[in-house]
Amino acid sequence: MNLQNSLLPPHAEMVRAMLERDTSYEGVFFTAVKTTGIFCRPSCTARKPKPENMEFFAGVNECLAAGYRACLRCKPLDAADSAPDWVQGLLKSVDAQPDTRWSDAQLLAQGIEPLKLRRWFKQHMGMTFHAWLRARRLGQALDGIKQGETIDGVAFDSGYESLSGFRDAFQKSFHITPGRAANSEPLLFTRLTTPLGPMIAMAERRGLVLLEFLDQSSLRPEVEALQSRFGYAVAPGHNVHLQQIGQQLAEYFAGERKVFSVALHMPGSEFSRQVWAELATIPYGQTTTYGAIAQRLGKPGASRAVGLANGHNRISIVVPCHRVIGADGSLTGYAGGEPRKAFLLRLENAPVQLTGQLAF
Template sequence: MLNTLPSENEMYRALVDKDASYEGVFIVGVRSTGIFCRPTCSARKPKRENVEFFPAAREALASGYRPCKRCRPLEPAGEVPLWLRGLLAGVEEDPSRRWRDRDLRDLGLDPGRVRRWFNREHDMTFHAYLRARRLGLALGRIRQGDDLAGTAFGHGYESDSGFREAFEKYFGATPGRSREKGLMHVTRVTSPLGPLVAGATDEGVCLLEFTDRRMLEKQIETLGRRLKCAVAPGSNKLLDRLQTQLAEYFDGQRREFDLPILAPGTEFQEVVWEELRKIPPGWARSYRELAESLGRPGAQRAVGRANGDNRIAIIIPCHRVVRGDGTLGGYGGGVWRKQFLLDLERTK
């Protein structure tokens, strides 16, 4: 993976369509005006020969472009776009409501566009999001001791068995058992590099990944099983602290994170992740050096794999490992993000 930007054809099409699923993926500079915009800017669309694409606002600024006053591309990417706010407010007002494509069209929304936005921002379909939202609320009720049948009916499930089935599918536990288990909250965090999904139990932060990483939903499920806890959308104290510290980090006000970490893996993975945390900010080490410091000279491939399996981006700094020749090497979140993080840490 050398460059994660989509092709110029694809980006120009997204620009013309104001496709919100490309928010956080690219920034467009308009040569004729010297202004740069988000993909969904409401300004008139520039001619193809006048545009230049960048992975992020930072690069557009470095090329001399000014931020657009209309779409404000310097504000964190991944905020809920205006066109979707009415729908999300409707979901929060009545999470048990069933939404059909017809209902979306009644709100003036294109169901395909809604689907694409949820796929990109939450890595799940709109209907999976609705189910997860209902289940999160249901789980809260269960913890407060509501009886199961009441919970099931109160959250839009026709029967208790339907509720159990949906619950098992998404959280890997039956409602009855979840009473005894821990709970992992999963929330969305915005950043200058695009939105991330963060997860934490009361004991530790266990997930921080860019939302465009594939297999994210599966990863959350696996993590829930490993930690033997149920998963619900929402926040908790650790996630609140994480959001604050991450904002400070991107502002250049923070170098180290002060958060308990929960990173269960194989013995080897855990040793590698521990070693990664010893690389100070502003530094980078090679896969070879890392293997040698673990007493496993020659194991740089295995080290590279364990590095790529890291689930807590930025905090377990897998971006601080580069190739022996000084080139960046790969990064799960895309090489442009790795470069951004290393630059950010070096300038402090």
């Protein structure tokens, strides 16, 4: 499937995205280079070819069928931004040995270069490996306090030599004192890989609270709002809801799932929750408009308010705000980027003719 018969963004837009390494196009298309015989992701860091030597495809199978081989740098055959084997092995070791401090000497003994590890975690987790470890230990301490353990006990179990040091780190991480932790709600997060790039999933005991692409500019304000408005204590970790969304998201992108069953918990204003509930009823492969949602809510003049609430949806894909389009058939805004929105609608075979720049 080449550019002429595939459902792809305009040629000029793909050239721009490739030259600028635009991550919002991750998984939307792949670039094949005629002079080298390889194909890459849009975000590949290799030296860029001349536009006249580029050829674009919708998927890796089309690239391979055309005789191209995968780039060894960006590895387009892997899930987008998936953790390399050496990182995955380290994460398994951390799970198996949660009390290990993991000094640079220990990392080197495992064949892991500390600086390389630091760079990977900063790029993909937004923090260094050691900062991630501290956050993980503090999350375990928070859980211990919630379970009735003493602050002194969890402080020393977490590896802190002084209670004051533990209190300072705890408050800096969770924006609450350890004494107030028993009344807070832990919000655990993990990183998920998808064909459209890495996502972050956050869940508490009642269900999934957030699912967003990691490169979204709105992500940090959303997390800060969850901490300040709803009292969440955010820490890396795992629970049943995070395990479910990881599995169900993989099934969705493989075309094997149309309905998500993971439990959701969506704190917000009454009107926002009404809008989000309506979003959740939009069937797979169908679209609607802000005006139609306002009509169903009995507020026909509230299209703009519906649009704002739609934009504040924190759970991408599962609460399908990508199925809401403009009254003129245009894509309209999408926090994850309009290329991703077009990809998701293509994936679902949505019967809609879009008139915007990314029409398909």
